Amino acid sequence: MEKDSSMSSLTRFWFIVTMLVGTFTMSISQSSLSTAYPTLMNYFGVSADTIQWLTTGFMIVMCITMPISPWLLNNMSFKKLFIGALLLFDVGTLIIFYGSSFLIVMLGRVMEAAAVGVLFPSYQTVLLEITPEKKRGTIMGVAGLVMGSALACGPIISGIFLKFTTWRGLFVFFMVVITIILGLSFFVMRDVMPRIETKLDWLSIFYSLGLVGLLYVITEIGKSGTDWLILGIILLISIIMLALFVHRQLTIPDPLLDLWVMKSFNYDLAVLLTGFSYISLIVVTIIFPLYYQGVLHVSPFISGMALVPGAAFLSILNPLTGTLADKIGFKPTMLIGMTMIVLGWGLLSILTISDIWIMIGIAMLIEGGNAFVMMPAVTLGANSLPNPLISHGTAVITTVRQVLGSTGVAVATLVLVDFTKHASLSGKSLVMANQFGFHAVYWTFFGIAVIGFIIALLIKNTQNDSE
Template sequence: MKPLTRWLFIATMLVGTFTMSISQSSLSTAYPTLMKYFLISADTVQWLTTGFMIVMCITMPISPWLLNNISFKQLFMGALLLFDLGTLIIFWGPNFYMVMLGRIMEAAAVGVLFPSYQTVLLEITPEQKRGTIMGVAGLVMGSALACGPIISGIVLRYTSWRGLFIFFMVVITLVLLISLFVMRDVMPRVPSKLDWVSVFYSLGLIGLLYVITKAGQPGAEWPVLLVILALSILLLVFFVRRQLTVANPMLDLWVMKSFNYDLSVLLTGFSYISLIVVTIIFPLYYQQVLGASPFVSGMALVPGAALLSLLNPLTGTLADKIGFKPTMLVGMTMIVVGWGILAMVPIFNIWGMIGIAMLIEGGNAFVMMPAVTLGANSLPNQLVSHGTAVITTVRQVLGSTGVAVATLILVNLTGHAIEHGAGLHAANQLGFHAVYWTFFGVAIVGFVIATLIRSTQPNDAN
């Protein structure tokens, strides 16, 4: 591609994916409004996000097959169109079930596009510049997640909840029209039949994520959850076995034979846990302990999101220059220090919390996308699409697990403290403090993983 064509291609792809990514985390701010509008409970409205994440994880493993069998232009525009139609259904939805249907359509589109756009960026970028371009891609993965609640808070301040989906429709429709002229078919295709047995086995992810989500809620029915968990694990065992034995697997899990790749998968997951827990737990701390309003708690996420957006491209370039391992060690050090301060030093000032959020989110910029790039560099080119799909899926599962664990600790310890006579404010402090210690430990494990990883050059020979 010519330089201008290439720039328009990448910009269009990133803007579309960024907008779709925002929808993943944007609805949390609108929960109270939606609960009143549809007369539903908090447990029900949360499925707009929980269901989104589950469906997204189900469609991610199918992305390598789609890249091998459909032109990328058709795939990209098809995902945009599916997202647009889902958003339109949400906008016109007369009841919660129609809104949920629209969210499922949105999630399917995002699940297909998330691994695909990363694979395409790696495919069209010279090996020595992969870190830089994936740093830019980090704007989509990290910044969009952090920006979701901020953008929705601003939109909801001036319009109704439907205004949020008007925003999505306008942007995605514009990107869809531009795609007609700038998108190209850049991926080699290897036609094959879709293995529907593997698709069925992959449904175990639904059960696994359902259990993870429900485990973090009060009043969980553990006997039922344990049965679902056992069946889900059995399906996933069958899924893994099939991918390792059939001639043309839907998701080639032989990528896991590279130890360096495995470490990269874990490292990007651990950094993502810190990012998503900060964006969900910190606003709760601002409101429940510091007494901030929902709008202020949403706007308090802006500095961290801004720093993350600023650093992502810079850390990618840094990884290309000094190596991936040193870059990721810097990031994990920042994350460990951030959680460590929270665990050891009580902070009752919102500005201090904003500073900690900036430290943790800034550290994520040094870790998540460099780890994705290093993982891709550890694989032969023909397996990059499968490797990216595995990383993206595992990251979502670990992120969901992190949120569930944080919620479980927060709810149970706060409730236990209240039962033993503690005031609500003191009980909340205890719950949040336990969360901080937990993820301080998680961050230390991530740092150890970063010390074990090896900086590698891209190669085609593995």
């Protein structure tokens, strides 16, 4: 079916604004509950390990729905897809609001995650499709507000609502904004994607569930009392399923997710680089509040507010770095960002910091660096592919980034717990043991940032193959 390309400049503006605001609001929900854990634990009478599934489960469901997004874009009107995702999220949020038990709230979170998982790669594909290549850096810089800033803003917005309302107030906010965007969508959204209808491959979807097992193992590795035999069995089955998924995508005529995009080495480097920058961003939003509360002894509200400058700096830089990438090239832009990230983790590794303002400054340095890397890497990766493969390429990038982000959080948690425990058992005071654990985390991610810098050196500026 032909796509609807008849959009005036005003319609195009509201189309993009509606899409970005809707996706931004939905994305906030991914990281918004971390500051609400104690409140939710007390309310539902569950343990910390259980309540964390409101975030862990969210990330897992996102990952298993992301590979389906290219098929949906090819077989559905984008307007219907967007409205359907908003409606699914809105209903899920309503279920959470009225939820009287943890299981009901978890059901609502699964519905929210499915909506975000479908929409996250789709909105990037649509933006790339409707934007000339020479302007893609700029528009994808604006899109970076959704990907980076939403993640950083989640704990901040949650902290504000928890201070002035109950935990349900946060979900009222989500419902109000999404309902407004849903109403606007009926008037401003258009079917902008060409459609090539194919049959949905249910066997591929079944094999993709190996991602569930993989992410489950990743999240359970750092917990005490881990049953390594069970985890090993789950990991083996998951790897076999994912191997079958990859083989099927490479051999069937109409794959659910076309993995031949990986044959472009430049695209592969872009996938890794966007994942590495995302790791730094998500670890900062998780680890820094723990440092503020555990070492600097500030309140949860102050620790949440301390994330504001970094999130604001990231939000300001995202559109600017996109324009910069269009002017000086993607590689120089990404090298600037990786230099900032390496410098930030390096300073944390060699310094013992007792001033929250210095920590805020370093958080701004790392998060600002992310603005120079993540969306330029996504755009460069898309430019390395022919147009028909862009939807598959963005789905692969988004899925890999999510898996790497989950792995980064698991590694950070494992290193922090183990090194703090080791230092405490060796006779160090609680304060010194905490410092030792955090420095181990900083050195770990300094090493990861250096690898990311090397990847940025290897990347080449590439024009779109379709030209």
